[in-house]
Amino acid sequence: MDAAPVASFDLSPPSGTRDFLPDEVIARDRVIRTIKDVFERYGFGPLETPAFERIEILTGKYGDEGDKLIFKILKRGEQAATGEADYALRYDLTVPLARVVANNRHKLGAIWKRYHIAPVWRADRPAKGRFREFYQCDIDVVGAKGPIADAEVLLAMSEALVACKLETFTIKLNSRKVLRGLLEAYAIAPEHQKLTLIELDKLDKEEVPAILARLEAAGVSERSRALLQEDLATKDTAKIRARVATVPLGAEGLREVDTLAELVGTPNIVFEPFLARGLDYYTGCVFEFGAPGLGSSIASGGRYDELVGMFSNRRVPACGGSLGIERILMLLEEREEATQASTARVLVTIFDKESRVRALRTARRLREAGIATEVFVGDGELGKQLKYAASRSIPLATIVGPDEVAKQLVTIKDLRVGQQENVPDAELETAIGRL
Amino acid sequence: MDAAPVASFDLSPPSGTRDFLPDEVIARDRVIRTIKDVFERYGFGPLETPAFERIEILTGKYGDEGDKLIFKILKRGEQAATGEADYALRYDLTVPLARVVANNRHKLGAIWKRYHIAPVWRADRPAKGRFREFYQCDIDVVGAKGPIADAEVLLAMSEALVACKLETFTIKLNSRKVLRGLLEAYAIAPEHQKLTLIELDKLDKEEVPAILARLEAAGVSERSRALLQEDLATKDTAKIRARVATVPLGAEGLREVDTLAELVGTPNIVFEPFLARGLDYYTGCVFEFGAPGLGSSIASGGRYDELVGMFSNRRVPACGGSLGIERILMLLEEREEATQASTARVLVTIFDKESRVRALRTARRLREAGIATEVFVGDGELGKQLKYAASRSIPLATIVGPDEVAKQLVTIKDLRVGQQENVPDAELETAIGRL
Numbered sequence: 001m002d003a004a005p006v007a008s009f010d011l012s013p014p015s016g017t018r019d020f021l022p023d024e025v026i027a028r029d030r031v032i033r034t035i036k037d038v039f040e041r042y043g044f045g046p047l048e049t050p051a052f053e054r055i056e057i058l059t060g061k062y063g064d065e066g067d068k069l070i071f072k073i074l075k076r077g078e079q080a081a082t083g084e085a086d087y088a089l090r091y092d093l094t095v096p097l098a099r100v101v102a103n104n105r106h107k108l109g110a111i112w113k114r115y116h117i118a119p120v121w122r123a124d125r126p127a128k129g130r131f132r133e134f135y136q137c138d139i140d141v142v143g144a145k146g147p148i149a150d151a152e153v154l155l156a157m158s159e160a161l162v163a164c165k166l167e168t169f170t171i172k173l174n175s176r177k178v179l180r181g182l183l184e185a186y187a188i189a190p191e192h193q194k195l196t197l198i199e200l201d202k203l204d205k206e207e208v209p210a211i212l213a214r215l216e217a218a219g220v221s222e223r224s225r226a227l228l229q230e231d232l233a234t235k236d237t238a239k240i241r242a243r244v245a246t247v248p249l250g251a252e253g254l255r256e257v258d259t260l261a262e263l264v265g266t267p268n269i270v271f272e273p274f275l276a277r278g279l280d281y282y283t284g285c286v287f288e289f290g291a292p293g294l295g296s297s298i299a300s301g302g303r304y305d306e307l308v309g310m311f312s313n314r315r316v317p318a319c320g321g322s323l324g325i326e327r328i329l330m331l332l333e334e335r336e337e338a339t340q341a342s343t344a345r346v347l348v349t350i351f352d353k354e355s356r357v358r359a360l361r362t363a364r365r366l367r368e369a370g371i372a373t374e375v376f377v378g379d380g381e382l383g384k385q386l387k388y389a390a391s392r393s394i395p396l397a398t399i400v401g402p403d404e405v406a407k408q409l410v411t412i413k414d415l416r417v418g419q420q421e422n423v424p425d426a427e428l429e430t431a432i433g434r435l
Numbered sequence: 436m437d438a439a440p441v442a443s444f445d446l447s448p449p450s451g452t453r454d455f456l457p458d459e460v461i462a463r464d465r466v467i468r469t470i471k472d473v474f475e476r477y478g479f480g481p482l483e484t485p486a487f488e489r490i491e492i493l494t495g496k497y498g499d500e501g502d503k504l505i506f507k508i509l510k511r512g513e514q515a516a517t518g519e520a521d522y523a524l525r526y527d528l529t530v531p532l533a534r535v536v537a538n539n540r541h542k543l544g545a546i547w548k549r550y551h552i553a554p555v556w557r558a559d560r561p562a563k564g565r566f567r568e569f570y571q572c573d574i575d576v577v578g579a580k581g582p583i584a585d586a587e588v589l590l591a592m593s594e595a596l597v598a599c600k601l602e603t604f605t606i607k608l609n610s611r612k613v614l615r616g617l618l619e620a621y622a623i624a625p626e627h628q629k630l631t632l633i634e635l636d637k638l639d640k641e642e643v644p645a646i647l648a649r650l651e652a653a654g655v656s657e658r659s660r661a662l663l664q665e666d667l668a669t670k671d672t673a674k675i676r677a678r679v680a681t682v683p684l685g686a687e688g689l690r691e692v693d694t695l696a697e698l699v700g701t702p703n704i705v706f707e708p709f710l711a712r713g714l715d716y717y718t719g720c721v722f723e724f725g726a727p728g729l730g731s732s733i734a735s736g737g738r739y740d741e742l743v744g745m746f747s748n749r750r751v752p753a754c755g756g757s758l759g760i761e762r763i764l765m766l767l768e769e770r771e772e773a774t775q776a777s778t779a780r781v782l783v784t785i786f787d788k789e790s791r792v793r794a795l796r797t798a799r800r801l802r803e804a805g806i807a808t809e810v811f812v813g814d815g816e817l818g819k820q821l822k823y824a825a826s827r828s829i830p831l832a833t834i835v836g837p838d839e840v841a842k843q844l845v846t847i848k849d850l851r852v853g854q855q856e857n858v859p860d861a862e863l864e865t866a867i868g869r870l
Contacts, residue, residue: 011746015845020483022481025483028483029481043829045460047455048459051554052506069510074508099444103454111812148795153797356698364590374477375478
């Protein structure tokens with residue numbers, strides 16, 4: 001440092017948020033574009049909504065715990081002193097979807113397929129891999145009841161993961177109706193059903209005895225617990241199916257699961273009768289993409305026919321899913337080393353003050369030929385300029401000194417191998433194209 | 436509407452913000468990608484910073500009026516009740532740039548070329564074309580003193596506008612040193628110079644007599660006003676140049692302008708000795724892109740050697756510019772009519788329940804062939820399905836009924852011309868490629 005800092009500003013980004021330098025932005029953008037291209041190939045269109053919403057749109061939608069995590073925006077002008085908030089940063093992309101659907105009913109048509117990839121904000125305690133500003137990536141079909149909508153969502157999400165080179169996943173599939181049928185078949189009392197679902201949702205993180213102990217403490221009957229324990233121990237799908245089928249709602253759920261699996265038609269889809277998915281807004285099929293190396297829910301979703309209509313005063317059938325895009329980006333980042341690489345392929349060096357105009361014309365020619373090109377904009381002799389190119393991983397540099405001017409040549413230096421060659425000025429674009 | 440709304444929620448986006456439906460997002464994205472591609476071809480790398488900053492990073496940077504327009508975020512948890520703010524939404528992209536430069540000094544190297552296209556937030560009174568959430572598009576070269584940096588910024592911005600098909604602009608060029616030289620040549624007293632610059636900045640919106648009257652009221656001498664009036668009336672560049680050149684600082688400014696014009700080397704660049712550019716942080720050349728049809732400042736920028744170092748406790752030479760991207764988007768929108776068009780080229784219709792699996796397989800084949808495809812996900816017979824395609828501007832639809840199944844054919848309906856043809860199922864991709 002040249003001197004002590006002027007003020008004691010904390011210059012890091014706010015806790016739980018990140019600055020993304022060019023290398024990172026380029027890597028993230030590449031993934032996002034890949035996913036967008038797949039969604040658009042399926043006829044899903046992009047939506048963008050404001051970063052903040054009127055506060056009453058957001059509060060009361062995420063439970064008490066969720067509401068505490070909403071970033072609220074102070075009123076302005078004369079009302080600033082009240083300390084009250086009128087807006088709040090969006091907490092997810094689902095509530096904005098519901099608002100847009102209610103506000104544009106006639107514009108959007110009866111069926112609407114949208115995707116939305118954008119940051120959301122939660123005042124969560126920051127931790128490794130948990131941020132206060134992070135991207136979500138949602139696709140949803142609004143207005144369609146049938147299983148084809150669910151299948152298209154699943155297929156588009158699968159293909160997006162494959163396009164990101166994450167292809168070794170399994171899709172766990174269930175229906176909330178199967179689960180509710182199971183609870184009925186176990187004769188779990190209505191007042192214990194919600195708690196039981198919450199406990200079953202912890203199966204991938206916790207041991208069965210701990211879960212059963214908590215159910216006992218909550219008053220779930222011994223017989224119910226014995227039946228549940230048996231199915232959790234044997235994981236005998238045929239037996240569980242038979243049990244679910246004894247309850248009409250469960251039988252309907254099995255049909256949903258089977259139809260969807262047939263429509264998707266890929267071998268990596270497995271029936272998982274205890275899959276609950278945390279959020280209790282799901283009404284039909286639910287699914288989760290996972291793999292040992294990818295984490296247990298790199299993507300998930302399902303059918304939720306009661307949610308999108310929250311502002312519409314009508315039932316709006318919907319299904320959709322979320323790709324864990326921050327997780328995907330982290331997995332892909334681990335494969336690539338970050339460098340402060342330039343986007344350019346060529347650095348046009350500047351021999352002396354008199355050759356500046358020539359250098360800019362050379363850069364124009366290269367850019368017109370579609371070759372990404374930087375001109376050295378700093379001070380310093382050739383050695384410093386070539387060092388700059390190396391520090392930015394620019395592979396090629398052009399040099400034109402008095403000798404080259406006299407002979408109408410350009411020297412091209414290949415910094416990757418440390419070799420250089422002279423080419424006639426008129427053939428520069430072609431020569432660079434070859435390297 | 437099915438019934439009265441459940442609650443009296445205002446469902447429009449917050450005042451001064453916008454929802455962008457798919458057609459608009461696609462059009463905006465296309466422009467943004469075009470601009471990004473140009474910047475990257477020039478070796479500028481993308482930066483992303485958080486939506487909000489620590490409040491002390493932002494306040495005091497935009498004058499009292501600007502500070503009032505900052506959206507502030509309430510503290511959370513136990514401190515929420517204090518009504519105090521600790522974060523604030525970014526107001527521009529320059530202060531975050533200065534923070535990132537100070538925070539990543541060793542990572543970024545001596546010279547850093549970055550672009551940043553992202554929303555900013557200002558609690559301005561909303562008006563036609565003025566929003567509270569809007570995109571800015573900045574490119575800057577940090578760490579380079581020489582005129583090549585200025586030239587590269589100007590060239591990259593020019594090419595970005597041309598790439599957006601806005602090619603009929605003029606670049607007005609000046610240097611703050613020319614202006615300060617002029618004020619000295621007019622013998623305007625030091626205490627009147629700032630006010631005079633502010634008045635000159637209004638020349639494109641106001642009449643000369645009104646400006647002169649205010650200068651008189653402020654106490655600017657009669658002789659000074661007479662000289663200024665003469666130059667404003669004659670606009671005799673040769674004479675003005677001669678006058679500027681009598682002052683050493685003015686002469687230096689003329690050299691800056693002439694060097695930059697030569698380096699840029701395009702005929703659409705004109706010396707405009709009264710161009711002030713509102714912001715007083717400019718220290719060298721300033722420029723403005725304009726054209727009658729495009730508005731007077733579709734883009735602007737200049738050299739500002741005192742700004743980026745605000746958090747670094749050192750002088751960081753810098754130059755850069757802003758493309759008026761919201762203005763560009765509005766100009767381009769006026770050329771195109773918004774429709775709720777799908778991104779898909781083909782709608783695969785569903786004849787009956789039994790043909791759903793076949794339809795999904797057909798869609799897969801088309802997508803694998805790179806053809807964007809929707810499967811109809813709603814309920815309803817063929818007529819309704821074709822109406823859906825028409826309402827989404829999907830040009831083609833495939834139909835497979837019992838006849839087609841028996842003969843291994845597919846009917847392709849071209850909704851643009853109302854014609855249809857049968858093709859062998861195996862030749863579907865090729866046939867669609869031809870249409």
